[in-house]
Structure formats: structure tokens, C-alpha cells
Amino acid sequence: MTDIEVMPSFLLNLRFDEGESPIIVSCSIVGDISGFSGVVRRFRDCAALEQEFGLAGVHPDRYKGALASFVAEAGHTKSFPVDLNEAQRLSIIQIDSPE
Numbered sequence: 001m002t003d004i005e006v007m008p009s010f011l012l013n014l015r016f017d018e019g020e021s022p023i024i025v026s027c028s029i030v031g032d033i034s035g036f037s038g039v040v041r042r043f044r045d046c047a048a049l050e051q052e053f054g055l056a057g058v059h060p061d062r063y064k065g066a067l068a069s070f071v072a073e074a075g076h077t078k079s080f081p082v083d084l085n086e087a088q089r090l091s092i093i094q095i096d097s098p099e
Contacts, residue, residue, distance in 0.1 A: 006032070007084070008031030010083065011081055012027060012079060013027070014077065015075075016070060022044075023043040025049065027087050027093045038094075039093060041092055046071065052090060062080055063080060066079070
């Protein structure tokens with residue numbers, strides 16, 4: 001029997017906090033986390049976050065519902081799946097290189 005390595009999946013987490021940059025975006029890694037580290041970013045407002053989603057190639061259909069509900073339910077985290085490339089473009093994941 002052979003061991004099959006399965007690529008982990010990634011969840012983008014949205015949370016609303018207080019302060020100058022109240023929108024918190026982080027990445028959860030589901031599965032084998034070897035070689036990956038999640039990174040936390042903060043955004044000043046939803047417009048800045050939506051601009052970043054656009055630059056990363058995340059289609060609005062994937063985040064509009066989560067964005068609207070997390071703003072309405074301050075303090076609750078909303079999540080949706082992203083792929084590795086999107087997580088990298090959003091700078092919410094770090095890939096650890098073996099040395």
C-alpha cells in the first residue's frame with residue numbers, strides 16, 4: 001500500500017474587531033499543515049478588502065455573502081474556501097521552505 005499525500009485545503013476567515021483597521025483576515029489550514037503557516041492581515045474597511053480580493057482573483061460571488069453577514073454579525077467569524085494561489089496572492093499564507 002502506498003502513502004498518498006493529500007494537499008491541505010485553506011479557509012479564509014473574516015472577523016470584525018475594533019480599531020483603526022477593524023477587518024481581520026486570516027487563513028486556516030485544514031489537513032497536513034507541514035510547510036504552511038497562516039498569516040493574519042487587517043484592513044481599514046470593506047472597500048479595501050474587496051479591492052484586495054479583486055487583485056487576488058477571488059470572484060465576488062464567493063465572498064459577497066460572507067462579507068455582508070460578517071459585518072451584520074460583528075464578532076462572529078465567517079469563512080469560505082480559497083485555493084493556495086489565492087491565499088498566496090492575499091498574503092494570508094506563508095510557505096515554509098525546507099532548509
